[in-house]
Amino acid sequence: MKCVKAGFVALSFIVSLSSSALAQSPAGAWELTVDTPQGANTSTLTLKLDGDKLSGDLANQMMGSSPVTGTFSAGTVAVTANIDVQGTSLQLGINGKVDGETMTGNIKFGDFGEFPFTAKRAGAANCARTHRARA
Numbered sequence: 001m002k003c004v005k006a007g008f009v010a011l012s013f014i015v016s017l018s019s020s021a022l023a024q025s026p027a028g029a030w031e032l033t034v035d036t037p038q039g040a041n042t043s044t045l046t047l048k049l050d051g052d053k054l055s056g057d058l059a060n061q062m063m064g065s066s067p068v069t070g071t072f073s074a075g076t077v078a079v080t081a082n083i084d085v086q087g088t089s090l091q092l093g094i095n096g097k098v099d100g101e102t103m104t105g106n107i108k109f110g111d112f113g114e115f116p117f118t119a120k121r122a123g124a125a126n127c128a129r130t131h132r133a134r135a
Contacts, residue, residue, distance in 0.1 A: 025049055026077045026098050029122035032058075034107050036115050044122060045094070047077070054079050058092070068094070077103065 027049040033042045043060035045068070054072050058081045059065035070079030081092045090112075096105025096119065103119040 024075055024098050024100065026054065026072050026103070030103060030119040031122045032094075032103075032117055032119040034115050034117040036109075045079075045119065047079070057081075058083075058094075070094075072098075075099075077105070 026047045028047065030045040030047070031042060032045045033040050041060070041062075043058055045056065045058050047054050047056040047068070049072055052071050052073055054068070054070045054077065056068050056079075057065045058068050063083050063085070066081045066083045068079040068081040070077065072078075075098050077094065077096045077098060079094045081094070083090050083092060090110045092110075093108035094105065094117070095108075096103040096117065101121045105117055106114045107117050108114045
C-alpha cells in the first residue's frame with residue numbers, strides 16, 4: 001500500500017510539473033497591447049514553438065499581418081518583425097517574459113524608442129467563462 005501511495009504522489013508531482021511547463025509555453029495567440037505616446041495599440045501575436053525557435057505573425061487592423069521569428073529561452077520571448085509604416089520599413093523587437101496566461105515586456109520600434117507591452121492569451125477569458133458555465 002505504501003508503494004501505491006508513493007506512486008500516486010510521484011505521478012501527481014510529474015503531472016503538475018508537466019502542466020506548469022505547458023502553461024509557460026509561448027505557443028498560441030496573444031492579445032498584445034503596447035502603450036505608446038499616441039495611446040494604447042492592440043495587436044494579435046501568434047506564436048509557434050519548435051524547440052527553442054519561434055515563428056508566427058503579428059497582426060492588427062492598421063498594419064495588416066507581418067511574420068515574426070525569434071527564440072524562446074528561460075521563459076523569455078525574443079522575436080522580431082519588419083513592418084511597413086506609410087512606405088517606411090521599420091523593425092520591431094519584441095522581448096517579453098511569459099507568466100502563465102500573461103506576458104509582459106517591451107517593444108523596440110526601430111530608432112523611435114522602446115515601449116512597454118502587456119499581453120494575455122487570446123481566448124483565455126473565454127475558456128474561463130466556459131469552464132465556470134460547465135461547473
